[in-house]
Amino acid sequence: MSTKVATTLNGVDLPRLTSTVEAVKGSPELGSFKFRISNRWVGGGENRSEVQPFTHAGKVIPHKTGFTLSADEPEVLLGADSGANPVEHLLHALASCVTTSMVYHAAARGMAIDQVESTLEGNLDLRGFLGLAPEIRNGYQGIRVTLRIKASLTDEQLQELSSLGPRFSPVYDSLVRGVPVEVVTERLT
């Protein structure tokens, strides 16, 4: 007779999750990550990024395969509409991070999730970007995330579950609290 022990929850490998947490607890330098992309302008509103190897605890780790991310603007914003635009990519970054953060932290708490969907919408006033009104910001004025979750949980547990994304998500934290961005320019010859 053999017994089969469930080792994944929500698609997350629980023994590895536990060992990762313990490893970072014991060696804080294992928490250190540097993520990188490179971007190349194609023309007009079109450009493309290639995701680069990242650094973990001083070690450079390549991704298993290359990832190319394309951006363009819709016609009303003078582009060819060949890809999502930068502010739409920003919404994707937020959606994906809130979802993954919730899923991982739910796994760590033994909460099973059946399904997660979300819709995000962000309001922008182009007068900011165009420099037409100094009191109007260039960026999003606000973003609304609607999370829809299927799970065998009480209403109270569902609220706890849904709070995990905003509580732990790196992109949510970056966006809500802001991030220092340094820009350096070099001449291409």
Next chain:
Amino acid sequence: MSTKVATTLNGVDLPRLTSTVEAVKGSPELGSFKFRISNRWVGGGENRSEVQPFTHAGKVIPHKTGFTLSADEPEVLLGADSGANPVEHLLHALASCVTTSMVYHAAARGMAIDQVESTLEGNLDLRGFLGLAPEIRNGYQGIRVTLRIKASLTDEQLQELSSLGPRFSPVYDSLVRGVPVEVVTERLT
């Protein structure tokens, strides 16, 4: 005899750029945009977004084609590494927006650009996400953008050109100054 008038600069349609600015000046409601995505969890660290139609001045405008954006985590972060991760997508959103903002505003100023490349790197300490150290934030601690530009410009003009991205980019502004994010949860049945 006919004369050919240059109507695009940096791939940007100058007459349309001018008419867009004039239209928004005259009718501020034309500045109003609402961008949307929907996201669906696949399992573990994997999820996918579909870019949705956006609203411009109250009118819903579909994109010319569908855009699917995929996210996953690398193996060291317990994923299958099938896509860029959320914080890498965030870097792409920033790179693409800084580039496009610079290109459009350069066109409006009559500054020709030959080439733009950029590399972005962001530092993250996983102890924030893991909840291991309250003093460490969950999000990026800082992002560094290196812009490399080819253009027939003096050093002073190159500096002016490179300042246009940070000065006008909606994603840069959203990230540096922060954005209010509202999260609403619903039960999927």
